[in-house]
Amino acid sequence: MLRNHLKLSLRNLWKNRMLSSLNLLGLSIGIGGVLTLMFSVYAYYIADDMIPDQDQIFYLKTHLADGNDYNEAVYPLLDKIKSTSPEVIAGTHLHGWGNIWLEVGDNEFQKTTTYADPEFFDVFALPLKYGNQSTALNEKYSVVLTYKVSKQLFGEENPVGKSLIAADTLNLTITGVLEPISPYSSFRLDVLMPNTILKDNVGFKNQDNWDDSFSPVFMKLRPDADILEFEKRVGQLVRENYEDPSVISRMEVIPHAEVRIDSIPVVEIIIAGNIATSFFVLLLVLVNLLNLNTSTMYRRTKDIAVRKILGGSGKGVITQFCLENGILVILSILISGGLFFGFLLPKMNDIFGADFGEINFSLANDYLVILDAVLLGVVVTLIVGILPTLRFISLPVSQGVKGKLDSAKGSFILRNTFIIFQFAIAILFICVAVILNSQISFMKKADLGFEREHVIVGNIDLDFKDIDAAKSSFKALLNALEANPYVTNVATSQAIPSDYYFNYTRFYDANTDTDVRLRRSFAGAGYLSTLKIPLVTGRDFNREMDNGDEKPVIINRSAMAAFGWTTIEGKRLKYKNDDFIGNPVVGVMEDFHYQDLQNAVEPLVHYYRNEDELEKHRYLSVKVVDGKEKEVRDMIALAFSKIDSRKNYVQSNLGEKVSGQYRLMDGMLKTVNVVALLTIFISCLGMFGLISFMAKRRIKEIGIRKVLGASVLKIVVLLSKDYMILVGIATIVAFPVAWYMMNAWLGGFAYSISIQWWMFALSGCIALCITAFTLGMQAIKAARANPVKSLRTE
Structure with a gap:
């Protein structure tokens, strides 16, 4: 009996090879995506299992x-x-x-x-x-x-x-x-x-x-x-x-x-997002299979009725359909496994590996993943094999033999609900992708309060073997850079925007009885002018004036406001209950975004440090004339290649360093973009199969309409309009959900975009255009068919 069921399953799959191929493609991509996302969650949660208690x-x-x-x-x-x-x-x-x-x-x-x-x-x-x-x-x-x-x-x-x-x-x-x-x-x-x-x-x-x-x-x-x-x-x-x-x-x-x-709050978002995305993609795959399987069942009501007349049981019919779907599921798991190991897992490591470490699959340690994949396949097989079948084996034999499906009209409502649901999920992800892309683009292009273009930054914390010789060579390099016509400014510093240490110190002002926590860093003369950070009041650091024992400081506008000062005249940064007279405040710089835009600008203080103290600086910043970056970079690299050090000199553009702050969010965006494409693709696969099936069911009607003068456009509209309406309803369902989710997410940023109507309009247009293209291809094919052949079709 099992062999007969297997033969019939293979025969039916081949007979309906277009729908079988669509099912296989959707399953393979969907399960591959779910495997990748859930394996990253699994790897994350078992990472510290080696710690007892x-x-x-x-x-x-x-x-x-x-x-x-x-x-x-x-x-x-x-x-x-x-x-x-x-x-x-x-x-x-x-x-x-x-x-x-x-x-x-x-x-x-x-x-x-x-x-x-x-x-x-x-x-x-x-x-x-x-x-x-x-x-x-x-x-x-x-x-x-x-x-x-x-x-x-x-x-x-x-x-x-x-x-x-x-x-x-x-x-x-x-x-x-x-x-x-x-x-x-x-x-x-x-x-x-x-x-x-x-x-x-x-x-x-x-x-x-x-x-x-x-x-x-x-x-x-x-x-x-x-x-x-x-x-x-x-x-x-x-x-x-x-x-x-x-x-x-x-x-x-x-x-x-x-x-x-x-320690990294965005991890929670990524993990929760992976779990939710896996659930929705899996649900999408199931809904898609249920839709296609339900549609094919309409053509097989006579087959089911004849089986029942010949003594076949409902259990046999269910076994038959489960076996057909099981073959597809097994093949899809094998294909998705190849997709997972060969493409998806390496891509996931490229996106998140630098921050969370590379994920490696080991059969000895991760065999549970294989078992879970098999269990998932069994569950999917049972759901998509049993649920559509139950509806049709309950039809009276007399209706089934005649092909009458009046009693199954409720299935149309269920199918349409499924279509709305799966496209709502797809449109939701498109909305998320559009808004996320807008937020990241805003953060990368926002005015940060400093100049980041044409600024070369090099890491000079190189552990020099002979510090005195290194200082001499570095001094010669600074002189050469200052004399170079392509260089407008040069500065050394402990930090640069995007890489400030988490060094904080509390200072106390007795006059205002204010205790303020300032983020602290060190910079040489020229740091503000190199990055073009404006001064609100006072002066910049000066080599001639500031090389004494008393180290001056420059604070930002937020620090001045935190102290409640209206002027810096006579002001010093002092510790509470300390006899030290404090460091004189010589200037106030405008607030600039020295960390990413997820965080507000905090009170900041720069201490003066002379560039002669090479071993205490980490960065060399050089402002260069547009178009001359390569010449200057080569000049600096050559100079450092002659200095004996344990580390190699590395340099980049400040703009690249600043954009690098959003590497994790870029990874999130890439993941969301892929998921959005994946969901709309799987949804359209289902839609493509459904309209193909409907075109075949209505092939004589289409032939008659063409004979009576109906144009190709009218027939395309006839076949597509109901589905386009369902997609339109799905957009209405998805928009408020997307607005609520993304508005809550953007609330976690100190600086964020406002959600605009055009973001939803764009998402809806993308979904409608892709759907219209998918439906249109198959509808045009059906509408252009020879009406004579259509009328002869049994």
Whole structure:
């Protein structure tokens, strides 16, 4: 019996090969898209599964009285917590302090260096491939490597006990190698070193106090710990020990599982978007298949009736149709698997890999994905095979034999509802794509308050081997640039727009009794003029005037407003309860967008730093005459190629750096664009199949109308108008949903576009034009058919 069912299934699929091909194409593309999106969600959620007892691990988030927050705390707080809180099993700081240079023989390299307490492995019991967790960070000069770094240096050899030279002088001993870490993990480790090695560092000792918050704090708590009570106790410790506890609103204790979303909020949007998109695409594929299968059932009512007369059961009919759909689903899963591995997954890595790590598929670890794909195929097969069939096997045999379908008219309503629903989803994604594209375009083209065109920026934080020789060569380069007729301005700085450190300091003005948190950076003379940032009042930095012991500062307009100042005359930036007279404020610069437009302009201060302090600057900015960028870039690159350094000089245009801030959003836009095209394509596949079927059903009617003088245009309108009306209804359904979703999303931006009527009009026109083209091709073909052949058709 099964063999007979299989033969009939293959015969029917071949007989209706156009609809079968459309079903196969829609299924393959749809399932391929769902696999890609859901695999990225799966990879994200299992990324930290290698951490035992993750539900007991928490970190501290500092909420300030001014509404700001950050995931750091003062360094001594953790020791206080551990000594007073019995619910804490273990705790560790986890922070950077400069990426240290390491040497193995003649091989010199720099990797991301993270510092942790010896209790790190008591909190995060990350598995070690080599070494002992309990002692790995106990010694001051120990170092733990990730498997990736260890493999680069030593291959598959166990390196525990071997030595590394750090910072030219320190002799470190490798005490452990971590098992491979998921690229999606919250841990972006390369080299792990104990905090005890920093105790001799002057800069570290200066910040190891109750005022400077710079280190994230992680704790493993007892399973029965009362988090709210523990949070209150931490708040009490803050009030008792912080130098100025009034600036702290609260210390929040947050589960470690939320750290990735907390640190990069857009991740939550991407993950939620992938889940929702997968659901809608899968729903779209199902609706499309149900529509096409329901339509083909109208031609097979006599077949079903004859089967029932000959003693066939409804179960046999359902088995037959499930088998037909099962063959299509199996083929589509195989095709979508090839599409997933060969195209979609690499594309997803190109879009998001730089921010979240490359997603790799491993059959040994990810076999559940294969099982889920098979389960999905079974569910799809049962739904599209059973639901349309139930309606038709319930028809009386007398009606089925005659081909009368009056009792099945309700199916037309259901089919039309499905068409409206699937096109509403497609139009919704088109609207999202149009609005998202408009927002990103706005952010990239907005007036940012500084000049970004024809400005070359080069990274000069190169770890020079001979700093004195490097300074001499750099000074000669600066002189050459200032003498170059193609160069209008030159400046050095610690930061550039799009890359300002998260360095904050609180300053106090006794006259206005105001405490203001300023973002802090350093810049040389010429920084404002190079980027053409206007001065509101006062003066710019000046080499001749500002090279004394008293370092002047320039604040932005937001900082001036935050202090409540109307003039900067006699004003200084001072710390509260500090005898230091403060840094003189010599100028106020206009607000400029030094970070992306998702964030408002915060109060900012620039300290003066002379360009002679080469080792303390990160960027060289050069304003160039239009069209002469290449000559100047080559000149700078040649000069740095002659300076002995551990890193290579890299340069780019400031405009590229600024646009790079929106790399993640560009990735989102590409994903939404693809999904929009995918949904409209799948919807049109279904529409193409339906109108083909309707044209065949009405082939004699079309022939008669042509004989009686109906034009091709009239017949095209006859076949298409009902579907175009349904698409029009779908646009009306989709528009308010799209407006609500995107208006809520845009509310998360400090600067955003206003949703305009033309965005919806454009989305509707795109959908209607694509639909009209799809319908028109098949309708014209049917309308131009020879009426004689049409009238002879049985």
